[in-house]
Amino acid sequence: MMCAATELVHTASLCHDDVVDNALIRRSAPAMWQTTGPSGAILVGDLLLCEAIDMLVALEGGRxxxxxxxxxxxxxxxxxxxxxxxxxxxxxxxxxxxxxxxxxxxxxxxxxxxxxxxxxxxxxxxxxxxxxxxxxxxxxxxxxxxxxxxxxxxxxxxxxxxxxxxxxxxxxxxxxxxxxxxxxxxxxxxxxxxxxxxxxxxxxxxxxxxxxxxxxxxxxxxxxxxxx
CATH class of the missing domain: 1.10.600.10 (Farnesyl Diphosphate Synthase)
Structure with missing residues (x-):
């Protein structure tokens, strides 16, 4: 679960970075913001960060x-x-x-x-x-x-x-x-x-x-x- 949470943070950062950098392609596909718009990509990144936090808080009492x-x-x-x-x-x-x-x-x-x-x-x-x-x-x-x-x-x-x-x-x-x-x-x-x-x-x-x-x-x- 720790690895999954870390991957979610990384993916969230890519959603945000592609907006900042105006990058069109990510992982051989249109960048998230190309599909959702910049605001949508930022919000998707925020959601992924929240999910990562929830996962770590729930794991082993959040230690x-x-x-x-x-x-x-x-x-x-x-x-x-x-x-x-x-x-x-x-x-x-x-x-x-x-x-x-x-x-x-x-x-x-x-x-x-x-x-x-x-x-x-x-x-x-x-x-x-x-x-x-x-x-x-x-x-x-x-x-x-x-x-x-x-x-x-x-x-x-x-x-x-x-x-x-x-x-x-x-x-x-x-x-x-x-x-x-x-x-x-x-x-x-x-x-x-x-x-x-x-x-x-x-x-x-x-x-x-x-x-x-x-x-x-x-x-x-x-x-x-x-x-x-």
Whole structure:
């Protein structure tokens, strides 16, 4: 149920983001607001957030709800910071990395930490691994927004540039190559964190091969054209 609630929050954020970014395509279909109008898409996102809250409040007496909401708040605050404070402005590499970590890492971190069960040490390690993988995923997404193929990605690309959004590929010199290297380094660091936990390390290895690497492989020809 924790995973389902987290997915609902993620889907809600997509409903809202596509309105903000004026994105027309999501998951190879018209974006929600293209069907319902902007107001309808915002309200659908709100409903999904309410459902996620209800699910976490009902689970185990709501004991995971504070941790869940802390992560959701981190996401929303960072989205607001990126939009209201940084859009159209130059940012250094560290700032771009922090924005990516705090925008997408928290939801990965929450689910990862909860999978540690009652082992606090394992939960802490998994939480940080989740942050690292979430950051890598966001950086990969930012990279593909610049060089990706819409037909392969199944969503509208190029919105970061149109809206002058501060991301690592957009925000620093040689941003494409730097971003690509950070994605690899973050994934490697997450795996290294799990060296003492073979089953969790294997699960992460499988996830990367199944869900992250294919995102990059879809655009491999474009990636390979970048100078190393």
């Amino acid at each position: 995971h709800f504070p941790a869940f909401m802390a992560k959701v708040r981190e996401v929303v605050e960072t989205e607001a910071e990126q939009e209201l404070l940084w859009r159209g402005k130059d940012a250094d590499e560290d700032t771009c990395l922090r924005l990516a970590r705090q925008k997408t890492g928290p939801l990965f971190a929450f689910v990862a930490a909860m999978s540690g069960g009652d082992d606090p040490k394992l939960s802490d390690v998994l939480e940080e691994a989740g942050y690292l993988i979430g950051t890598a995923y966001q950086l990969a997404d930012d990279l593909l927004d610049v060089i990706g193929s819409e037909s392969e990605a199944g969503k509208t690309l190029g919105t970061d540039s149109v809206r002058s959004k501060t991301t690592l590929p957009q925000g620093c010199q040689d941003g494409l190559n730097i971003t690509r290297k950070h994605v690899d380094a973050l994934c490697g660091s997450a795996l290294e964190l799990l060296n003492d936990y073979p089953s969790q390390r294997q699960a992460l290895t499988d996830y990367l091969a199944r869900d992250l690497q294919p995102v990059l492989n879809k655009h491999s020809n474009l990636l390979l054209e970048l100078p190393v």
